[in-house]
Amino acid sequence: MQPLLRIGILTHPSISFTLKDSFLIDGCEQILLQGSYTALFNNNSIQISGNGIVLNATSFLLKSDSTEAGFVIHNVKIGIQFHWERHEDQEFKGALQLLIDDNNVVAINHTPIEEYLTSVISSEMSATSSLELLKAHAVISRSWVMAQIEKNLRLQTKDATYQSFVQTEQERTCWYDREDHTLFDVCADDHCQRYQGIQKANNPAVVEAINNTYGLVLTYDNAICDARFSKCCGGVSERFENCWEPVEHPYLVPVRDLNDDSLPDLTTEQGAREWITGNPPAFCNTNDARILSQVLNNYDQETTRFFRWTVDYTQDELSRLAKERSGIDFGDIIDLQPLERGASGRITRLKIIGTKITFTIGKELEIRKTLSTTHLYSSAFVVDKTSINNAIRFTLRGAGWGHGVGLCQIGAAVMGDKGYSFEQILMHYFKHASLTKRY
Structure with a gap:
């Protein structure tokens, strides 16, 4: 069975969102929400207001019985700290979770991994990409995110330690990776993988590539590879x-x-x-x-x-x-x-x-x-x-x-254009790895 992912979309003191369909609040099913709302950090809690409703709690999980139900998060920052940084409205399917982090509200999308990948590959690749390139990218994106879930589980064990910063009087060494995130599995920006909602998930070739590689990952010594790309x-x-x-x-x-x-x-x-x-x-x-x-x-x-x-x-x-x-x-x-x-x-x-x-x-x-x-x-x-x-x-x-x-x-795009298969592309860049179907 495919995993369910938690993707951090936006962290801000105030988040505006629109529920395009009917959503229920987990644990409080008698309240039905639809329309435009604002989630505001207020006095150590989250206040949701809109359509004549005001709700306060330390967290919310908004769900729908329909797998096609969607919601829009407004003013999402993308390309954070890169030269193309900008804001845009993004639409998602699945559940919407709202949590507190410091004095901010964090919007988190819960969605199955294959739905996530459809948006990721469409965000990273163009509709004109070769099918073999799209399939190769589907495999590495799936491998990477599943490896992060496994890493999360290891880091949560009592004997697990992780260090990403070393400094002396003469030197500072640090690296930036997904373990910066503790409230969700991965973020939605370049820091992890670009996940820009279902409006970027309408590429039929991407859907075909994901379906053709369903559950397929790179492995080494029976472990899922921490597959990277640039x-x-x-x-x-x-x-x-x-x-x-x-x-x-x-x-x-x-x-x-x-x-x-x-x-x-x-x-x-x-x-x-x-x-x-x-x-x-x-x-x-x-x-x-x-x-x-x-x-x-x-x-x-x-x-x-x-x-x-x-x-x-x-x-x-x-x-x-x-x-x-x-x-x-x-x-x-x-x-x-x-x-x-x-x-x-x-x-x-x-x-x-x-x-x-x-x-x-x-x-x-x-x-x-x-x-x-x-x-x-x-x-x-x-x-x-x-x-x-x-x-x-x-x-x-x-x-x-x-x-x-x-x-x-x-390089992979050029290889795909030259007629290399997705297996050949993957084995070129990931020496000693194997292709394994995990679900």
């Missing part, structure tokens, strides 16, 4: 442990994004520079707008350069940015020194040298967040420093978009 690996995928917790997953290892097994050594500065400033062949090295439109939706296509990219900062710009984003006053930054690189050339430890302090940060997302108003495309970059009339300028030349672990979406 937009563009830049030519070589990265190891899991270089981006998140220091745990080795044999199926998340470096892969050359080409139909051969050659792997350049990108852990050295010379190797990384030659690779990143070059234009190596790779599945994801494409400018084919038709293929890119399969993976990049309208706001992703606001970014046109990602296989290789360049960002320039003056010394003042970089110094202000790093202080604002990290909370550390470096003074004037005089150098950026990569200390460690992963298999894809992504920097995992970066020393920032300032006139006031020298400090080392990691892992890859912490570096990307510190050196951009949102996120750098990736941490696979080299630093060129120039000085003209005593004015220092930093140029970051980079490769790829995202963490680079697991499946490369653009």
